[in-house]
Amino acid sequence: MQEIAFAALVHGVYVVTTRLEDVVNGMTASWVSQVSLKPLLVMVSIAPSRYSHRLIQESGIFAVNVLDSTQADLGKRFGYKSGRQVDKFAGLAWTTATTGAPILRQAYAYLDLKLKDTCAAGDHTLFVGEVVDAEILHPLAQPLVFKKSDFF
Ligand SMILES: Cc1cc2nc3c(=O)[nH]c(=O)nc-3n(C[C@H](O)[C@H](O)[C@H](O)COP(=O)(O)O)c2cc1C
Numbered sequence: 670m671q672e673i674a675f676a677a678l679v680h681g682v683y684v685v686t687t688r689l690e691d692v693v694n695g696m697t698a699s700w701v702s703q704v705s706l707k708p709l710l711v712m713v714s715i716a717p718s719r720y721s722h723r724l725i726q727e728s729g730i731f732a733v734n735v736l737d738s739t740q741a742d743l744g745k746r747f748g749y750k751s752g753r754q755v756d757k758f759a760g761l762a763w764t765t766a767t768t769g770a771p772i773l774r775q776a777y778a779y780l781d782l783k784l785k786d787t788c789a790a791g792d793h794t795l796f797v798g799e800v801v802d803a804e805i806l807h808p809l810a811q812p813l814v815f816k817k818s819d820f821f
Contacts, residue, residue: 696747699815711780730769779806
């Protein structure tokens with residue numbers, strides 16, 4: 670059944686970033702969705718084992734960086750190693766969003782969020798954030814759609 674869910678549900682590929690004091694981190698996530706219009710709420714589903722899980726819980730802020738269709742490698746960079754061990758931002762150009770979360774300059778777009786709610790969901794936690802800022806950085810690009818063959 671899991672294989673069918675993977676094959677049948679369409680997701681993008683995002684780098685979810687956060688900052689706790691002087692620590693910045695980001696992780697790849699594909700389980701991201703808008704869940705409300707007014708207020709504008711977006712959720713990200715994150716496993717408790719991720720370093721980002723603790724950082725978002727404690728900081729109360731995060732940003733969703735939307736990768737473009739040529740950036741699967743960036744998804745691998747942020748998706749295969751933990752920020753506990755490596756600085757995933759090394760050599761990348763990034764700026765700081767209104768909340769303080771890092772924004773990848775080369776991303777297609779970003780949403781900057783303040784954490785509103787968390788909800789346990791099986792082996793993941795849903796982090797629901799209110800969008801406080803958003804921008805399409807590269808309007809001529811196309812968002813990356815998750816394909817298993819790009820990553821596994
Ligand atoms: C394409 C792709 C999608 C991913 N989607 C998710 C996701 O939605 N939720 C999640 O918890 N982990 C997801 N991961 C795994 C995390 O990105 C990975 O465990 C990462 O190393 C965690 O980094 P951190 O420990 O620095 O937070 C995904 C990985 C890849 C490659």
